[in-house]
Amino acid sequence: MTFLDKMQPGQSGKVVGFTDDNRVSRRLLELGVIPGRAIQYIRNAPLNDPMEIQVGHCCLSLRHAEASLITIELDE
């Protein structure tokens, strides 16, 4: 298990959960970052932040600070 911000661009995995319960984690849930779903780390923006991820058919951008809330099970 790892955190989303520790992954490398191009890697994919499954959402496990959140390390905290706050507005950001709730907004992430509402945006579709739901435990059990597949997640893919697509790329970083210039200067390495924010990052773009894909869950389902939806692409999201978020900062690494927010990504550190999300725990991930990496795919083999």
Add this chain to the structure above:
Amino acid sequence: MHQATIDKTAKQKVVAICGNPNCGKTTIFNYITGLNQQVGNYPGVTVEKISGKFSHPSLPNQSIQLIDIPGTYSLSAFTPDEFIAASVLFGNFTKMDKPDVIIAIIDATNLERSLYFLLQVQQTGIPVVVGLNMSDLAAKKKIKIDRKKLSELLGGMPVVDLIGNRGIGVDELKEEAVHLLNSDLRTVDKYYSHETENAVEELIQLNPHEDRSRAHLLRIIFDAGGPAEEQFLQIEGEAGEKLLAEIRKKIIKEHSYLTHAETSVLTKKSEEIFNQVITKPDVADKTNTEKVDRYLLHPVLGPIILFGLMYFVFQSIFSWAEPFMGIIEQFFGMIASSVEGMMAEGPLRSLLTDGVIGGVGGVLVFIPQIVILFFFIAILEDSGYMPRAAFLVDRMFRWCGLSGKSFIPMLSSFACAIPGIMATRTIEDKKLRFITIMVAPLMTCSARLPVYAIMIAAFVPYKSYFGIANLQGLTLTLLYLLGIVVAVIVSFILKKTIFKTERGTFLMEMPSYKVPTAKSVLIRVYNRVKHFVVRAGTVIMAITIIIWALSYYPHQDGEALTAERTEEINQTIALSEMNIDKEFNSLTTAFSEAQIAEVSRLASAFTAVTSQEQLSSIADSMISLYPAYNEVISLYKSHEFTKLEASQALNNLPNEVAGTQIRSSYLGKAGKTIEPFFEPLGWDWKITVSVLASFPAREVIIAVLGTIYNLGSDIDEESTSLIDQMRQATWEDGEKAGMKVFSIPVAISIMVFFALCCQCGATLVTIKQETKHWGYPIGVFVYMTTLAYLGSFAAYQILTSVGL
């Protein structure tokens, strides 16, 4: 009770459209109501409640109100736009009743996420029709949704397939909505946990008279620190506070986190429904969006393309607008000369030709620039590039206290600061939002464009480099950059002083690219051109007429002035003639007859002279040939000089009279009084009053300059364009008398002033509205005006000192 039912049938029915951001709500709203509200391919286009109406045969003599609201991912509201959306659905938006029916638009390519929201909406207890929008895109991605099953699982809510931008399915949607208006199908499922249901019950018991829907009560329970809670505590006071704390404690005991009691239920339920209705391919195809983003979001290429794009837009504004401007100019020229031909001289003719046509007409010349700018803005907005631009700059913006989230409102401010400031409603961090509001007016809005365009066209040469870059476009790009750079610096200072921001968030959805539809581009351009023309015909017209009156009255009779001056000039000549007769005799007493004849012969050579320079050079060469006649030749020279000057003055008399008239007008006198204060910026009184008059609205400067120059020159002369008049203008008096008023430093000083100054009453009012405090607009006005003065002072002084 009886009373209530009667009221219900009498009042206008209300249908509200809700859904996730960017799912196509406004597109469908426009289709049903026939209105032209703005759509765009990024989340957060609509940030206020918009109403329209439609009718249906089943309800004759009655129109149904349709309401479009900002998109939200859930009903828990933490930003102003989310709060508006939730309030409408809860029926506690000011002066508005609860909607009778809700149309929930769902992006079919994002069904699972949308279900989460839909389940919350269901809890309002208001009948819901579901519109599965973007079914064209879903089909392309091979996503199939079982409509019947979905409807069934949602307790019988009607579900309609839609392709909003082509209007497909919209009629059916309308039918279903109207049908629900009459049939009252309410589907509230109580699938929340035992504790939650108890909590809802207890809150109802606390104050049974208050009409709060379950959806609303759930917000009070779950959104600690949110606006629903705040409102609840205001009404219910201490008892409410105590009860709420108790309720939450119970829930937390059961679910460890308060919000889990909701999120776990909703995610589970939406997943359940999702899995039963969807069929989609296991492996999604690589979409075009992914392919395009590999370049547009590339860490190196991305920013280069972003800058290149902006540069291309500003280049095009100059290179494409040129021919169209000429046509409009000619058009107004024709009108002006025919009005002049038809009317007798007098105040009315002057008002029409100098004020209305010369002034307001001058502003309308810039319609082509507005069209081009908005054409590009519409394409950027509707293609899906906006959130990408925000993504690219987020990191760079962060150090100065802004974020990528601020970038979208700032980009919108290129169109106009007012929607830009309103677009900050999507920013959750209050301090970040206020910083963005305070710097948004620094972005180059479209009202500045005509001012830049005229100054650049008049004083920056049209030089082209390598066929891709021209100096005019480059100057415009630099002016846009100036706005951005100053905004960044100001927000940095604000961050360090007044608004010490914490690290904000940047959670944003990146929509798939779409080919912008011709319709939405046309609507955007049309709306803006209409706005521009209406502004020219109202605000700008009004100010221009005032300025015209101030510079026409008190009116001095032109003929009398002319007669007076002619008399004066003739007297000067006569005096000089007398003088020469006398002096000639005294200087030539010692001369022989032959010498006198020779001197007279020499003097006759002067009569053919046409300019002062010619006169001097002839006189000089004579003196060097005949040193003995030095004094006599000088005498003739000075006499001829006077005569030359007099005849030139007579030629120029109409202009001079017009100049005297405007200088002695109220405006002229006032302008001369304040001129010294703006002289360090390189401005004469005409520029000064034009700039001051344009404080309510920027484009006024063009109208006022047009009016002043038309009034300040001979009206009967072949009417020249404002650009030519500006190029020819000279200082009237003082140490710079006779020198050209406009030079490159002056033009740049004016443009810098406009770049930095907050000359827009409407923006200030909007800032007050959004911040709810007059301190902010006053602060913005003061800091921007100060910056503008200092900025153009610096620009003028530096540029003149390097010799430009």
